[in-house]
Amino acid sequence: MSQTRTIVIECLRFHPETDEAPYYQSYEVPFTEEMSVLEGLQYIKDHLDGTLTFRWSCRMAICGSCGCMVNDEPVLSCQTFLRDYHPARIRVEPLAHFPILRDLAIDQTDFLAKLESVHPYLIPSTGDDPGDQPRHQTPDQVQDYLGYAQCINCLLCYAACPQYGLNDAFTGPAALALLHRYNADSRDAGKDQRMEVINAEEGVWGCTLVGECSEVCPKHVDPARAINQNKIASTQDYFLRFLKPRGRR
Amino acid sequence: MNQPRTYTRGMQRWWLRRPSYRFYLLREGTSVVIALYGLFLLAGMAALAVGPGAFETWRGLLFSPLSWLLHLVVLAAFTFHAWTWFKVLPLTVPPVKTRRFPRGFTDATLNRVALWAWGVVSLVILVAAMRGLQ
Ligand code: SF4
Ligand code: FES
Numbered sequence: 001m002s003q004t005r006t007i008v009i010e011c012l013r014f015h016p017e018t019d020e021a022p023y024y025q026s027y028e029v030p031f032t033e034e035m036s037v038l039e040g041l042q043y044i045k046d047h048l049d050g051t052l053t054f055r056w057s058c059r060m061a062i063c064g065s066c067g068c069m070v071n072d073e074p075v076l077s078c079q080t081f082l083r084d085y086h087p088a089r090i091r092v093e094p095l096a097h098f099p100i101l102r103d104l105a106i107d108q109t110d111f112l113a114k115l116e117s118v119h120p121y122l123i124p125s126t127g128d129d130p131g132d133q134p135r136h137q138t139p140d141q142v143q144d145y146l147g148y149a150q151c152i153n154c155l156l157c158y159a160a161c162p163q164y165g166l167n168d169a170f171t172g173p174a175a176l177a178l179l180h181r182y183n184a185d186s187r188d189a190g191k192d193q194r195m196e197v198i199n200a201e202e203g204v205w206g207c208t209l210v211g212e213c214s215e216v217c218p219k220h221v222d223p224a225r226a227i228n229q230n231k232i233a234s235t236q237d238y239f240l241r242f243l244k245p246r247g248r249r
Numbered sequence: 250m251n252q253p254r255t256y257t258r259g260m261q262r263w264w265l266r267r268p269s270y271r272f273y274l275l276r277e278g279t280s281v282v283i284a285l286y287g288l289f290l291l292a293g294m295a296a297l298a299v300g301p302g303a304f305e306t307w308r309g310l311l312f313s314p315l316s317w318l319l320h321l322v323v324l325a326a327f328t329f330h331a332w333t334w335f336k337v338l339p340l341t342v343p344p345v346k347t348r349r350f351p352r353g354f355t356d357a358t359l360n361r362v363a364l365w366a367w368g369v370v371s372l373v374i375l376v377a378a379m380r381g382l383q
């Protein structure tokens with residue numbers, strides 16, 4: 001049995017029915033070596049204060065619902081351990097740059113709309129129907145998109161991106177990484193439909209390469225790379241449009 | 250259903266939140282120095298177009314102690330900016346290209362190769378320019 005110690009967890013609280021603005025509330029939480037920040041929050045909810053609201057599901061860094069700021073760092077709370085902060089206190093806040101719905105729960109409506117805008121699914125070319133045959137891809141072709149397919153929509157990258165915080169019209173890291181994931185897939189023929197999103201001021205050009213999205217991503221998706229490769233694609237597209245006949249972009 | 254009231258926290262002093270944000274601002278700040286120096290060189294060209302007198306005045310500006318100091322600052326800004334530029338360069342290389350690289354050739358290798366190439370080219374230009382001055 002590992003030994004129990006106590007840590008202070010300071011949570012940002014906000015209940016829209018009663019609170020004008022968010023405020024901090026501290027809890028003393030007993031914890032053991034293997035307890036995550038999420039389990040600390042669950043302890044608070046079960047034993048100290050049932051009104052604390054936060055999201056979680058899988059507890060194993062797969063569902064992407066437990067993202068929050070711990071000491072200003074966007075993290076998955078199920079993958080972050082209390083022992084790494086003890087004896088200092090920790091401050092847990094909802095993901096930065098998003099509207100706060102309630103305590104640690106943020107409103108992802110904006111992201112979901114953006115996700116939809118990038119057509120995040122395979123768009124085969126017309127007449128390209130393999131029937132019930134499998135589609136073949138070489139290992140290289142799989143490598144082209146596999147990394148970008150690991151995204152769990154946790155939104156840590158948006159919380160790390162000051163450009164999104166300053167102007168939320170920016171399509172943002174995860175949506176652009178997913179856009180690239182489908183563009184980079186050899187089975188896909190939907191590039192033209194996605195080009196508009198890429199080329200927009202709020203598309204890849206909204207990125208100034210702060211680079212923090214790739215630093216905080218728990219799945220090593222590297223959105224910064226996806227976005228910057230598409231800056232080149234967007235530039236090429238811009239010049240090619242003058243060369244190619246109309247309507248055949 | 251009524252939309253619940255939400256609270257959005259602002260971006261006040263966002264650069265204080267992470268050291269990497271300050272590094273980013275420093276990087277972008279140096280590009281302003283580079284732009285200003287570009288304008289200064291442009292002024293030299295304009296002076297040349299105006300006539301020998303104007304150009305000599307502009308050239309005279311170069312040799313004051315203050316100019317030496319500013320040039321050192323500008324050199325530092327240029328070097329820092331170029332260094333960060335080469336650091337992010339690998340992000341822009343598509344995998345189709347990187348696939349042709351030998352095995353074990355990582356972002357870091359590409360970064361190093363680019364830095365060396367930059368160093369050598371800069372040296373060649375510097376030597377050529379020094380010879381031209383004599
Ligand atoms: S790109 Fe990474 S950080 Fe961003 S939502 Fe996807 S998994 Fe999370
Ligand atoms: S609870 Fe699913 S990612 Fe943390």
